[in-house]
Amino acid sequence: MDLTFVILVEMLYAVASLVLISAGLAVVFGMMKVINLAHGEFMMMGGYVTITAVGLGVNVFIAMLVIAPIVVGFIGLLVERLVIRHLYGRLVDTMLATWGLSLVFIGLATMIFGNTTTGISTPIPGFTVGNYQINGYNFFIIIVSVVLVIGMYAVLRGTRAGLIARGAMQRADMAAALGYSPDRIYLATFFAGSALAGLAGAVLAPLVGLVPTSGGAYIAKAFITVIAGGPALIAGLVSSATSFGLVSQIFTFAISPVIGEVALLVAAVILLRAMPLGITGRFFRGKL
Amino acid sequence: MALNRRRLLAGGAAALTTAGLLPRVALAADTIKLGAILDKSGPFDAYGKPMDMATQLAVSEINAAGGLLGREVEIVGYDTQSDMALYSQYAQQLTRQDNVDVVHGGILSASREAIRPTMRKTNTLYFYNVLYEGGVCDRNTFINGVTPAQQVEALVPYAMGQSGKKVYILAADYNYGQITARWIEKFVKENGGEVVGVDFFPLDVSDFGSTIAKVQTAAPDLVIAPLVGGAHLSFFRQWAAAGMKDRIALASTTLGVGNEHKVLTPEEGNGIMVAYNYSQELDTPENVAFKEKWAEMFDGDQSMHEIAVSQYHGLHTWAEGVRKADSIERMPVIEALETSISIEGPGGKVTVDPQTHHAVLDVHLMEFQDQAMRVVETLPQREPIDTQAVCDLAANPDDNTQYEIEF
Numbered sequence: 001m002d003l004t005f006v007i008l009v010e011m012l013y014a015v016a017s018l019v020l021i022s023a024g025l026a027v028v029f030g031m032m033k034v035i036n037l038a039h040g041e042f043m044m045m046g047g048y049v050t051i052t053a054v055g056l057g058v059n060v061f062i063a064m065l066v067i068a069p070i071v072v073g074f075i076g077l078l079v080e081r082l083v084i085r086h087l088y089g090r091l092v093d094t095m096l097a098t099w100g101l102s103l104v105f106i107g108l109a110t111m112i113f114g115n116t117t118t119g120i121s122t123p124i125p126g127f128t129v130g131n132y133q134i135n136g137y138n139f140f141i142i143i144v145s146v147v148l149v150i151g152m153y154a155v156l157r158g159t160r161a162g163l164i165a166r167g168a169m170q171r172a173d174m175a176a177a178l179g180y181s182p183d184r185i186y187l188a189t190f191f192a193g194s195a196l197a198g199l200a201g202a203v204l205a206p207l208v209g210l211v212p213t214s215g216g217a218y219i220a221k222a223f224i225t226v227i228a229g230g231p232a233l234i235a236g237l238v239s240s241a242t243s244f245g246l247v248s249q250i251f252t253f254a255i256s257p258v259i260g261e262v263a264l265l266v267a268a269v270i271l272l273r274a275m276p277l278g279i280t281g282r283f284f285r286g287k288l
Numbered sequence: 289m290a291l292n293r294r295r296l297l298a299g300g301a302a303a304l305t306t307a308g309l310l311p312r313v314a315l316a317a318d319t320i321k322l323g324a325i326l327d328k329s330g331p332f333d334a335y336g337k338p339m340d341m342a343t344q345l346a347v348s349e350i351n352a353a354g355g356l357l358g359r360e361v362e363i364v365g366y367d368t369q370s371d372m373a374l375y376s377q378y379a380q381q382l383t384r385q386d387n388v389d390v391v392h393g394g395i396l397s398a399s400r401e402a403i404r405p406t407m408r409k410t411n412t413l414y415f416y417n418v419l420y421e422g423g424v425c426d427r428n429t430f431i432n433g434v435t436p437a438q439q440v441e442a443l444v445p446y447a448m449g450q451s452g453k454k455v456y457i458l459a460a461d462y463n464y465g466q467i468t469a470r471w472i473e474k475f476v477k478e479n480g481g482e483v484v485g486v487d488f489f490p491l492d493v494s495d496f497g498s499t500i501a502k503v504q505t506a507a508p509d510l511v512i513a514p515l516v517g518g519a520h521l522s523f524f525r526q527w528a529a530a531g532m533k534d535r536i537a538l539a540s541t542t543l544g545v546g547n548e549h550k551v552l553t554p555e556e557g558n559g560i561m562v563a564y565n566y567s568q569e570l571d572t573p574e575n576v577a578f579k580e581k582w583a584e585m586f587d588g589d590q591s592m593h594e595i596a597v598s599q600y601h602g603l604h605t606w607a608e609g610v611r612k613a614d615s616i617e618r619m620p621v622i623e624a625l626e627t628s629i630s631i632e633g634p635g636g637k638v639t640v641d642p643q644t645h646h647a648v649l650d651v652h653l654m655e656f657q658d659q660a661m662r663v664v665e666t667l668p669q670r671e672p673i674d675t676q677a678v679c680d681l682a683a684n685p686d687d688n689t690q691y692e693i694e695f
Contacts, residue, residue, distance in 0.1 A: 003501075006501045006504070007501065010497050010498045010501050013497055014497075014498070017495070110329070115329050115330065115333045115337075116333060116334050116518075116551075117334060117518035117521050117548075117551055118551065119525060119551065121525065121528065121529065121553045121555060121556055122525070122528075124529075125529075126529055126530040126531025126532070127531065128531070131504070131507075132501065132504050133500075133504065133531045133532050134501075134530060135497060135500070135526060135529045135530035136529070136530075136531075206529070207494075207495070207522060207525065207526055207529070208494045208495075208522040208525070209519065209520075209521035209522050209525065211331055213330065213331060214494075216492075217492055217494060217519065252499075252502075253498060253501075253502060256488070257487060257489060257493060257496075257498065258461065258488060258489070258490060260498070261493070
């Protein structure tokens with residue numbers, strides 16, 4: 001009984017962390033069709049912003065949930081103005097440019113923070129379930145990602161800004177004809193995507209040892225999740241994160257963590273072979 | 289005299305060539321070239337940077353004392369950036385182009401095995417100065433890091449005595465972790481214990497949530513973790529965050545080697561059991577002097593750690609060998625080192641074991657306390673008996689194997 005609960009929490013946590021690391025990429029790639037290879041570095045910067053802010057005496061939750069997304073969002077804003085906006089519609093060029101950016105960010109972080117592992121401890125104590133101890137922070141991550149998904153849905157579905165953004169992504173020329181500047185909309189969307197990446201990096205920072213090259217560990221998983229999710233932004237994100245999270249955790253518990261990682265990749269290959277357009281290319285069509 | 293452009297260029301080029309070439313040729317004949325090949329950046333830089341500093345410190349000391357054989361020692365260093373592929377490339381560069389007289393370096397066992405064959409093939413004397421899984425038997429190679437018989441054999445009974453008989457092993461998934469895990473199993477069984485689980489992790493794994501749950505289902509008394517590098521540090525954080533620290537005891541064969549105890553908070557680190565040759569807290573005159581010299585050379589820095597000190601020991605051992613041989617040639621130096629040369633370093637007395645080319649040295653059982661390694665017990669002058677059991681270079685000088693433990 002206790003074990004069932006523990007495994008359940010670990011599975012939910014695995015799904016939640018996949019949602020978290022992929023959300024920013026889903027916005028930037030899913031909505032703007034920009035392949036941001038520096039996504040992992042945006043996360044890394046979110047982590048460093050948090051650690052720096054905590055070091056300056058800021059409350060850790062404010063640092064993670066407010067300061068990191070805003071700071072990384074503004075870095076994203078700069079990147080969009082200086083680089084990305086010149087490359088809209090040129091898929092391969094954006095890949096090359098953002099890959100270069102990721103190297104620049106790694107270099108800058110190395111210069112500022114040094115190429116050594118840093119970190120902060122988790123702000124939430126562990127607690128007991130029957131005979132087991134669970135990391136209390138897992139629940140925090142689950143809650144953050146649930147709130148995040150609901151928030152994204154509410155903004156895209158329920159607000160005028162969300163409607164305009166979705167419209168501009170489908171037909172930029174039509175949105176422009178109706179008086180909305182696609183340039184501004186792309187800027188805002190890229191800001192949102194970067195802020196989400198910053199948030200993810202910040203929230204995950206207490207769980208990992210952070211180095212300037214930490215971003216590389218996330219980028220592959222984020223891309224697999226977003227691409228397997230398919231065209232629908234939120235339904236795709238949630239459905240593919242759920243599939244991969246469950247598969248990897250089942251194999252992790254049944255066999256070993258290495259097999260869990262392998263199972264995730266095998267599942268991705270099979271899934272994309274069976275559904276080349278992603279999960280939402282076949283199911284949940286027309287959903288958000 | 290009319291000065292046209294062509295004449296000016298020709299004259300300038302000639303002047304530059306003479307000015308630039310002459311002194312360099314003279315210098316190259318004079319210096320002894322020491323190859324250093326270390327990860328000074330990337331995820332393993334916490335190990336490599338202080339090792340590089342130790343190299344600079346040791347070489348500056350050797351040169352300040354008049355060099356070797358009246359010649360200055362010059363470091364030819366390469367940063368392998370935590371990339372195993374660069375090791376083979378720079379090993380070729382050092383041995384075939386730079387023609388160095390000796391190579392000190394390599395950090396992960398994977399990197400050592402990438403360059404050791406090149407050193408042997410090109411007859412370049414090689415020092416590997418890192419704690420490792422034991423068993424390398426190669427007359428061209430000298431190793432002065434602690435081996436499992438020096439470390440694990442002492443750590444396992446101590447940690448089991450502090451906790452209990454059921455042990456769970458979490459190890460890095462490459463040659464070091466795989467072989468060390470087998471050694472741990474052997475010593476756990478010899479001490480009447482039982483290994484209830486073993487898991488291996490690739491070096492980039494940083495999420496240990498499910499592992500921590502899985503460890504609890506096996507309900508061990510003790511977890512021993514030969515985990516390596518920055519990503520694996522997350523395990524110790526997540527272990528503390530789950531509140532496991534007060535429920536199951538924790539020991540490691542690697543944590544602290546890169547000063548990880550200074551990165552973890554006291555709440556995360558306190559009570560973790562380790563065993564090494566060096567701790568900054570060692571209260572010996574040699575260590576106090578060493579820390580002062582280090583701080584003086586690197587603007588107050590205090591990042592020296594286990595394997596940086598091993599590197600420092602290795603360099604001074606080699607220098608002793610050269611002095612004794614009165615030559616920089618490979619075979620005379622090897623033969624001089626095989627006379628059981630000893631040095632006194634910050635980690636105590638270190639003696640070359642002629643039979644295995646490993647080191648006889650002190651090992652300290654320690655516990656993390658408030659970001660320091662507190663010495664619990666000192667085990668003086670331990671022999672590398674694991675490697676001695678399989679390797680005898682006096683009898684088989686042509687041996688070139690890494691022996692692995694067998695059950």
